Amino acid sequence: xxxxxxxxxxxxxxxxxxxxxxxxxxxxxxxxxxxxxxxxxxxxxxxxxxxxxxxxxxxxxxxxxxxxxxxxxxxxxxxxxxxxxxxxxxxxxxxxxxxxxxxxxxxxxxxxxxxxxxxxxxxxxxxxxxxxxxxxxxxxxxxxxxxxxxxxxxxxxxxxxxxxxxxxxxxxxxxxxxxxxxxxxxxxxxxxxxxxxxxxxxxxxxxxxxxxxxxxxxxxxxxxxxxxxxxxxxxxxxxxxxxxxxxxxxxxxxxxxxxxxxxxxxxxxxxxxxxxxxxxxxxxxxxxxxxxxxxxxxxxxxxxxxxxxxxxxxxxxxxxxxxxxxxxxxxxxxxxxxxxxxxxxxxxxxxxxxxxxxxxxxxxxxxxxxxxxxxxxxxxxxxxxxxxxxxxxxxxxxxxxxxxxxxxxxxxxxxxxxxxxxxxxxxxxxxxxxxxxxxxxxx
Amino acid sequence: xxxxxxxxxxxxxxxxxxxxxxxxxxxxxxxxxxxxxxxxxxxxxxxxxxxxxxxxxxxxxxxxxxxxxxxxxxxxxxxxxxxxxxxxxxxxxxxxxxxxxxxxxxxxxxxxxxxxxxxxxxxxxxxxxxxxxxxxxxxxxxxxxxxxxxxxxxxxxxxxxxxxxxxxxxxxxxxxxxxxxxxxxxxxxxxxxxxxxxxxxxxxxxxxxxxxxxxxxxxxxxxxxxxxxxxxxxxxxxxxxxxxxxxxxxxxxxxxxxxxxxxx
Numbered sequence: 001x002x003x004x005x006x007x008x009x010x011x012x013x014x015x016x017x018x019x020x021x022x023x024x025x026x027x028x029x030x031x032x033x034x035x036x037x038x039x040x041x042x043x044x045x046x047x048x049x050x051x052x053x054x055x056x057x058x059x060x061x062x063x064x065x066x067x068x069x070x071x072x073x074x075x076x077x078x079x080x081x082x083x084x085x086x087x088x089x090x091x092x093x094x095x096x097x098x099x100x101x102x103x104x105x106x107x108x109x110x111x112x113x114x115x116x117x118x119x120x121x122x123x124x125x126x127x128x129x130x131x132x133x134x135x136x137x138x139x140x141x142x143x144x145x146x147x148x149x150x151x152x153x154x155x156x157x158x159x160x161x162x163x164x165x166x167x168x169x170x171x172x173x174x175x176x177x178x179x180x181x182x183x184x185x186x187x188x189x190x191x192x193x194x195x196x197x198x199x200x201x202x203x204x205x206x207x208x209x210x211x212x213x214x215x216x217x218x219x220x221x222x223x224x225x226x227x228x229x230x231x232x233x234x235x236x237x238x239x240x241x242x243x244x245x246x247x248x249x250x251x252x253x254x255x256x257x258x259x260x261x262x263x264x265x266x267x268x269x270x271x272x273x274x275x276x277x278x279x280x281x282x283x284x285x286x287x288x289x290x291x292x293x294x295x296x297x298x299x300x301x302x303x304x305x306x307x308x309x310x311x312x313x314x315x316x317x318x319x320x321x322x323x324x325x326x327x328x329x330x331x332x333x334x335x336x337x338x339x340x341x342x343x344x345x346x347x348x349x350x351x352x353x354x355x356x357x358x359x360x361x362x363x364x365x366x367x368x369x370x371x372x373x374x375x376x377x378x379x380x381x382x383x384x385x386x387x388x389x390x391x392x393x394x395x396x397x398x399x400x401x402x403x404x405x406x407x408x409x410x411x412x413x414x415x416x417x418x419x420x421x422x423x424x425x426x427x428x429x430x431x432x433x434x435x436x437x438x439x440x441x442x443x
Numbered sequence: 444x445x446x447x448x449x450x451x452x453x454x455x456x457x458x459x460x461x462x463x464x465x466x467x468x469x470x471x472x473x474x475x476x477x478x479x480x481x482x483x484x485x486x487x488x489x490x491x492x493x494x495x496x497x498x499x500x501x502x503x504x505x506x507x508x509x510x511x512x513x514x515x516x517x518x519x520x521x522x523x524x525x526x527x528x529x530x531x532x533x534x535x536x537x538x539x540x541x542x543x544x545x546x547x548x549x550x551x552x553x554x555x556x557x558x559x560x561x562x563x564x565x566x567x568x569x570x571x572x573x574x575x576x577x578x579x580x581x582x583x584x585x586x587x588x589x590x591x592x593x594x595x596x597x598x599x600x601x602x603x604x605x606x607x608x609x610x611x612x613x614x615x616x617x618x619x620x621x622x623x624x625x626x627x628x629x630x631x632x633x634x635x636x637x638x639x640x641x642x643x644x645x646x647x648x649x650x651x652x653x654x655x656x657x658x659x660x661x662x663x664x665x666x667x668x669x670x671x672x673x674x675x676x677x678x679x680x681x682x683x684x685x686x687x688x689x690x691x692x693x694x695x696x697x698x699x700x701x702x703x704x705x706x707x
Contacts (some may be wrong), residue, residue: 051509051510051513052506052510129510129513129514129517131506131507131510133503133507138507138510138511138514140514140517142517178514178517178518180514180518181511181514181515313518350703350704351704353656354652354656354702354703354704354705355649355652355653355655355656355702355703355704357649360703389695389696389700390703392692392695392696393652393687393696393700393701393702393703394648394649394652394702394703395645395648395649396644396645396648396687396690396691396692396693396696397645397690397692398692402692405695432694432695433695435691435694436691436692436694436695439691440691440692443691
């Protein structure tokens with residue numbers, strides 16, 4: 001059997017989730033991408049595109065980089081439970097038919113072809129470009145994530161004076177991110193590959209002292225594996241779907257690849273974030289997600305690595321995920337509050353990407369409780385309104401900012417005003433926002 | 444810092460440009476067609492002075508630079524489904540901004556959706572047969588600025604930058620472009636102006652605000668009063684204001700509202 005892709009599924013309650021385990025061995029190419037329908041989060045690594053001069057080819061080592069990324073992703077995501085990791089191969093000559101946006105659409109069921117993720121389940125697509133010159137490999141990654149049929153948003157509810165709940169909603173600043181280019185040497189990659197191969201030994205029992213067979217990276221290109229069980233200490237039991245060895249492997253991440261491509265840490269944190277949100281909001285799949293504090297630790301590691309870089313958008317995303325988790329951790333959906341650390345994090349986001357309307361919108365809704373909720377006295381309503389207006393100054397048609405601004409004035413108009421002038425001003429502003437929304441709808 | 448960049452940069456440009464031919468060649472760029480669905484960036488063949496021609500790192504340099512530019516421009520892609528293509532224009536070698544003083548040439552570029560053309564000269568100092576002090580004089584031609592006929596003043600859309608911006612020794616010419624944060628700014632400006640021309644004022648505003656932030660970040664400090672940079676920033680602000688003024692949301696934020704983060 002010539003299966004040129006590897007597909008992994010990591011599940012704890014295998015029988016319940018994987019009704020058709022043979023799916024794990026199905027060939028998946030970008031033209032017909034096939035997700036694991038039972039996995040809570042599918043992480044798809046779309047083969048990195050070669051961006052060099054015509055007639056030149058990537059070295060064998062560089063060609064295997066996207067598989068190393070997949071292997072790192074698999075091993076690091078094991079802890080999150082109920083994860084599918086795919087490698088989507090781009091057949092020669094099909095590059096123009098497999099842009100990341102189109103593959104994402106197919107995997108989300110918005111475009112025919114392949115097997116999409118299940119409704120409410122999440123997709124993380126990683127891909128990028130690669131170029132090689134004189135032993136140096138330049139690689140640039142791109143990340144996109146979505147939950148199928150579900151917006152990625154934060155909802156905060158604030159009661160007005162009459163006890164009616166006023167809801168504020170904002171999304172993350174961006175769900176498609178390009179990372180800065182990285183430079184690796186061929187020697188770096190060979191070492192990383194060797195470390196993975198040395199660590200990945202298939203043993204009959206979950207113990208380092210039991211002799212086993214190596215599961216080297218080249219052999220991974222030939223087989224598909226299905227993970228049937230896990231044990232503490234990072235052990236996973238793999239079942240070969242081809243002629244490869246089956247048994248126990250200890251998931252050990254080689255730090256070398258993450259040191260050179262810190263974006264893998266962000267992917268790790270993002271998957272933890274998505275798993276946590278699915279646990280809270282459904283559909284629940286498999287065992288509970290990791291506690292958000294551990295996910296935030298991974299995001300903090302990413303932020304530490306990127307501290308000296310100029311990667312504004314990815315760093316802003318990491319801060320946004322961290323702040324959202326901090327808010328969600330405070331309670332059930334209708335009773336979350338906003339810790340000071342979350343507000344500080346979102347202020348950093350607007351400093352990093354002040355041109356992004358979504359960044360201002362997210363920061364503003366996090367400030368609403370502080371100005372206008374019960375006992376909220378640490379912010380003035382005018383400041384919060386101005387933050388929403390900054391979202392509109394950057395993106396004048398930002399529908400989310402307009403809806404939130406209207407909600408803010410509705411909330412304030414039901415609150416006893418500090419002065420008659422303030423009451424009149426709030427009414428004037430409320431009418432104006434409604435007029436602008438109507439004008440935009442009428443266009 | 445700003446003064447140092449402006450004056451020192453200009454001096455280096457003059458030195459380098461006088462060492463190459465007075466006129467280059469503006470051949471058609473292979474692969475560039477009319478009505479292109481992508482926003483295009485043209486990467487011309489950069490002149491290499493006699494001093495640096497023997498640099499082994501210049502083999503495939505344009506290809507490497509193209510890869511670097513494509514990678515960086517991917518960072519601009521997420522907003523609004525805009526797609527960029529960086530075209531390598533083999534044999535196209537302008538050396539003088541006046542070579543672009545041809546309305547037909549500029550109209551053709553605009554029709555082909557070109558937002559930026561990058562051209563210039565690579566130079567260095569040789570010591571003992573080894574090339575040191577690599578430097579580049581790059582001009583960014585933002586085509587939609589030239590095509591913008593609003594206002595009394597015709598703008599050339601040419602922005603010259605000398606690298607390195609501060610004295611340092613680069614072991615490869617590509618390193619010089621790592622500090623070229625203005626590239627994303629000029630591309631955002633180009634896209635913003637095109638969106639403005641097409642009446643998509645909401646998106647235009649977003650790109651023009653992004654351009655303001657990126658260019659100020661690339662400069663590092665506020666422009667000196669009366670400098671070209673200050674004039675450029677004034678122009679950018681005016682275009683962002685034009686975009687906002689056409690939007691109903693201007694009633695809420697004020698027609699003269701600055702882009703967030705670019706108020707100063």
